[in-house]
Amino acid sequence: MDAGEHGTAPDRPLSLAPERFSRTGRPAYAVIDIGSNSVRLVVYDEIGRAPFPRFNEKALCQLGDGLARTGALTPDGAARTLAALRRFHAIADAMAVSRIDVLATEAVRRASNGPDLVAQITAQTGLPVRVLSGDEEAFFGALGIVSGFYRPTGLSGDMGGGSLEIADVRDDRVGSQRISLPLGALPVRRLLESGLDSAKARIDALLRDGVPPELSGGTFYAVGGGWRAFARVHLAARRAPVQVVHGHAVPAAELRDFAKSILKLSPAKIATLPGLPRRRAVTLPAAALVLDRTLKWLRPERVVFSMLGVREGWLYSQLSEAERYLDPLVEGAQSFGLPFARVPAFAPALTQWTAGLFPNETRAEQRLRVAACALSDYAWRDEAGLRAAESFRRLLQFPLIGLDHAERVFLAAAIHARYGGSADDPVLSPAIGLLRPELVRRAQLLGRALLLGYRLAGGVPEILAAAAVHIDDKRVRLIVRPAARVPESEVVADRLKLLANAAGVRRIEVIEAEPGDRRDGGS
Template sequence: MLDATGQRADLTGLHQELDPDEVLAADHTHYAVIDIGSNSVRLVVYNDLGRAPLPRFNEKSLCGLGSGLDKTGELAAGPMACTVQAAHRFCAIAEAMGASRIDIIATEAVRRATNGESLIKAIRERTGRDLRLLSGSEEAHFATLGVISGFYRPKGLVGDMGGGSLEVAEALEDRVGERSVSLPLGALPVEAMLEDSAESAKRQIDEVMKGQLPPLLTKPVFYAVGGGWRALARAHMEAVNAPLKVAHGYDVDANDLRSFAKSVWKMTPDKISALPGVPGRRAKTLPAAALVMDRLLKNLRPERVVFSALGLREGWLYSRLSPTLRRRDPLIEGAQAFGLPIARVPAFAPALVRWTESLFPDETAGERRLRLAACALSDMAWADHADVKAHQCFARVVHFPFIGLTHTERVFIAATLHARYGGKPDDACLQPALSLLTPAVQRRAQILGRAMQLGHRFSGSVPGILDMARLRITADAVRLEVAEGSEDVPDSDAVQMRMKQLAKILGVPKTEFAGA
């Protein structure tokens, strides 16, 4: 994989450990990207240039820069003026927010227009900043990097449908594959095709795709990027009453999604506007997004479609990271960046990782990263009222913009923290999201959460105390062993109660408290 300087990055072996000192010492210098697309100009100001970027501010201006481009070959004066003004305003906002760097990138409309250079010059004169015009292959590259940054070693084809074009490329865990294509199948040109008839548009799209799409030679997964497709995902989530209504990581059977997409692009405008979950501003472009999705799935024949909230802008940001930062696990980085600064004792999270290390003898690498993330978040609700800690913690985690995890993994972490704060397994707030977990995984979340709760209570969230103890699980007992010289470790009723709760979930008859 090439970074922004053209150098190949070595991403073998992700770094997956908690580091409170580094997290607390981090300099959160904001980073801004202004993305000039065929339909909108968008500003995103990120908290910092890091492995788990968190948007602090996100706004767009619908300038319609690519409107009429197919007929005239030029950018119209009105949309050009709107774009220049939006770029100027967004630069001012980013500067006022203290962004240390502001990158302006432009895509298909500016690239195709005969007067694109005039717009670039006008933006440079108005903002005092240079603009990077991306080629079609660069669009595909950075959109795919966005998916690589947002998931845990993704494999499959990535499609990014924007206002003017559709880019398709390969994601190969930590790099972009060699096969990619940029097609004139964005929302605006497809909307123009649909003005004649849906069947005519379908034939035109098939003709454009014919012989140009890269073959799906990796895992049979298609990663969908772009606002139009996220709107389609939200409509589908509502239609099937999905247990968790989060667009990023939404995983759908490709045949089911294709059937739904076909039904959408055949709907009347009134029916589309009435679809639950579809933002009003997306109703107009939804038929185009659905039609392109339908034809793509017909041609590529993947088994699954996974939707991504990260794309071109996040890929651009990811390309600016050092190879060391790229080797960080995005889930763990995001969890500790959020959880450790608000914890009472940030250094307790690594101690909790050590405390729970032997809890599951069969733990896989994938399960370990979820345990680390849960430990990093284990003190996030300490200041909340006791009656609502478990409920609020669960609701917050299942909807927080963490990346690098599936919906099932997201619910597992949330259920673990719900148990850590004393939530009961039959709590109504867990449904319907908990239905994504098998009974065995639900039990695992309960065990980990209760062990974390015991560790916090027994040690007073003091790392040194926790490190002097060991949790041993045998066939007949939950045994808390403390090192010699730690007689001051509390053996209170509260500790005994939490040991009994853990023993009950484990199905062992008794608890013991003794010296090691």
């Protein structure tokens, strides 16, 4: 199941492909995940590199409740699970889903009557069930991290209802070190019934005996519903400017302190915590305790929370090698942005138009610029006066993957500027504080260049290809060849002035150049 030898992945392609992104003719795909505590159906818009969940529903079936005492699934838990599967199958059929994969994890694989439940599911729904081993669950959970972040390196930890899986992640692949421990929400809740100190000692013993020394340090990617709920509480407590779980990064020491503060609260107080989903109140202490002890043992420098886990890792494993190497942010941005653009083919033209704006641009910076181009026309149907502010708010919350919170703010700020938003717009605060001043300026510059491109070419790629913009420390030059046909325009001049202001220069020039003229910069 290893993804291959550890190594450095090649750079991912960053080109835009409008022909691949249409709102019609894309068959939906579904995964049903049978866990120890819940059963969930997620319907994705397609099997792709950055699929968007079209439908997401969870049923708390508590399938693993009592498993430790009896070694078997309870009749009530099995009945609830079968009912959930029948409902989910009907929903998927009604949505014309092209394929449904059913995965089962800790409770089903450990239970003496797990095979009986699997047989009943297939008999009642016609759906085969893939029961994952502990190693496979760790592998696919870690593969979810590979699919959801930009070149992640560190450890993945997936705490579910019945177990905790830990694996090492090396850029584009999952390493050979993978473990599964009985430290899910349900068994840890039972440990806590004997007292916090007793539960802590038992968890420490399991970690000490089960975690090899190679699994330590670096970044810890936290996966699973309990830890996502914990992240929401932390985001609310910090009043974080970006209230998105995916990509929420916190120093490990800070997170351990927060976990310990949760463990001191009464159940009644926990139930009132801002940001906490109501159903997660009873399992939050277990999630906090396992996170605290796991971080103590693994000693990572920071924790990054992930919305992607086993389901997305499984989906990612179904892709071709070429599809896996596509950039998750760029794929998500064009999947969201291009079908809603007036002229989808204009976005690739913008990537060329903006390519020379930033000398010595890194690959990480390039992917943000390309993503901004893909999103640059998604809000054109909004009322003109609302586009800038609403775009900023949406992109701070939109389920894009492959970026951290600061990169999310950068992307939102660039699109805000593209729609004419000013640098002192109150809507930017407090999120804009996540960016260094030079990155704020960079986002403004990129957004103003996109605004100029749309105004100059009217969404026509051929017109934009016949023009180029150059910025130095004294001026902004717009170089226009005859095919552009619009060298004299007051509106274009106004957009040039906005670009010059973002660049910190005052002088603007519009130059008409013939093909081959050295002044056109070879663009």
